[in-house]
Amino acid sequence: MDNELIATFACGKNAARDTFAMVLCNIMIIERTSYLAKLAYGLEHFPIVSLLGPRQSGKTSLARAFAAKREHVHYFDLEDPRDWNLLSTNLTLLETLQGLVILDEVQRLPMLFPFLRVLADREKPSAQFLLLGSASGALAQNASESLAGRVFLIPVEGFSLNEIDDSQKLWMRGGFPKSFLAEDTQLSNVWRDAFIKTFLEKDLLAFGEKVSLQNVWRFWHMVSHYHGNLLNTSEIGQSMGVDHKTVKNYLDILCDTFMITALKPWFSNVKKRMVKSPKIYIRDSGILHSLLGVDDYNQLIKHPKLGASWEGFALHQILHVFQPRDSYFWRTATGSEIDLLFEHKGKLCGFEFKLNGDPSLTKSMMTALADIPLDSLTIVTPNSKTLALSEKATLVSLADVCARGM
Numbered sequence: 001m002d003n004e005l006i007a008t009f010a011c012g013k014n015a016a017r018d019t020f021a022m023v024l025c026n027i028m029i030i031e032r033t034s035y036l037a038k039l040a041y042g043l044e045h046f047p048i049v050s051l052l053g054p055r056q057s058g059k060t061s062l063a064r065a066f067a068a069k070r071e072h073v074h075y076f077d078l079e080d081p082r083d084w085n086l087l088s089t090n091l092t093l094l095e096t097l098q099g100l101v102i103l104d105e106v107q108r109l110p111m112l113f114p115f116l117r118v119l120a121d122r123e124k125p126s127a128q129f130l131l132l133g134s135a136s137g138a139l140a141q142n143a144s145e146s147l148a149g150r151v152f153l154i155p156v157e158g159f160s161l162n163e164i165d166d167s168q169k170l171w172m173r174g175g176f177p178k179s180f181l182a183e184d185t186q187l188s189n190v191w192r193d194a195f196i197k198t199f200l201e202k203d204l205l206a207f208g209e210k211v212s213l214q215n216v217w218r219f220w221h222m223v224s225h226y227h228g229n230l231l232n233t234s235e236i237g238q239s240m241g242v243d244h245k246t247v248k249n250y251l252d253i254l255c256d257t258f259m260i261t262a263l264k265p266w267f268s269n270v271k272k273r274m275v276k277s278p279k280i281y282i283r284d285s286g287i288l289h290s291l292l293g294v295d296d297y298n299q300l301i302k303h304p305k306l307g308a309s310w311e312g313f314a315l316h317q318i319l320h321v322f323q324p325r326d327s328y329f330w331r332t333a334t335g336s337e338i339d340l341l342f343e344h345k346g347k348l349c350g351f352e353f354k355l356n357g358d359p360s361l362t363k364s365m366m367t368a369l370a371d372i373p374l375d376s377l378t379i380v381t382p383n384s385k386t387l388a389l390s391e392k393a394t395l396v397s398l399a400d401v402c403a404r405g406m
């Protein structure tokens with residue numbers, strides 16, 4: 001890997017970055033019709049719609065694709081000092097606008113939220129607002145406090161199996177558009193390494209996080225080795241020389257910025273001692289592979305985290321399809337476990353992820369079916385044909401689960 005190319009792209013100081021960006025800008029664009037439909041629905045019924053997701057997940061491209069079909073559009077990028085200064089000193093400008101007003105990276109100007117509430121409550125609003133944001137904690141809190149009942153939230157993620165046919169490439173490179181669409185594996189690796197560098201050196205500061213960036217990097221890297229396992233905050237804290245509260249703060253920051261998923265344990269009324277620690281995943285499989293130093297698929301299939309990597313990839317594809325309000329895992333102190341649980345249409349659904357595709361119920365699965373009130377248990381594999389294993393348990397390929405839902 002060319003570290004100088006990574007550094008120059010992240011810093012944007014010479015022609016290498018321009019060449020890299022030009023290559024990525026010239027590759028094909030995948031039309032994300034489901035998101036465009038959600039945007040149309042949201043703006044039909046709400047004065048404000050918010051696209052909420054990680055940096056570089058395609059929110060701006062989606063907004064521009066949607067805006068291209070509208071007649072009156074005003075775009076403000078709050079990462080641009082000119083737009084930030086304009087609105088921070090003259091919020092009333094928004095009162096005069098008509099049509100669609102797009103506010104990109106809106107979390108950078110929190111004072112906008114109470115003012116948007118006033119504009120949304122006008123008797124005859126002359127404008128609709130599309131907010132794009134990258135820090136879920138700050139944006140969700142401001143939206144819930146100031147814009148409750150006025151905003152339609154649309155989570156935006158990288159590419160998913162519902163948009164992409166090549167599951168192996170999606171798993172290896174992850175869903176960030178510029179990583180997936182890069183013209184070769186090296187370019188994808190360079191982009192992801194630059195993303196990590198920029199996130200640590202620029203984005204965290206922009207989000208207002210006052211933490212040791214070196215420690216956040218160490219924590220993020222350590223979490224990649226816990227991927228798919230329980231998070232031991234005390235163990236990580238001892239290794240880093242910080243207390244468990246500091247570790248918890250790092251976890252919250254990376255969860256709020258969509259880099260990490262922390263699944264909560266699900267508790268049932270059974271006479272078993274339950275695990276209480278969260279189960280941790282790097283949210284994007286491509287970022288996970290970069291943190292682990294895995295450069296290509298041949299390295300991945302030999303890596304000790306192969307199974308955990310596929311589990312995390314499949315789990316996030318399922319969460320993308322069903323978008324449950326809350327998601328959990330279930331594990332007893334004796335080792336019985338279900339990888340993922342959530343409620344869907346009033347039913348408790350369980351998911352197990354098996355890379356080897358073995359068509360059998362394990363002792364752990366049978367224990368779960370006996371001890372918790374599951375309405376269904378789906379054993380998800382890369383390529384299995386659909387097969388009923390019991391009254392409640394079914395073996396299904398990941399592509400089929402994503403294509404048909406439940």
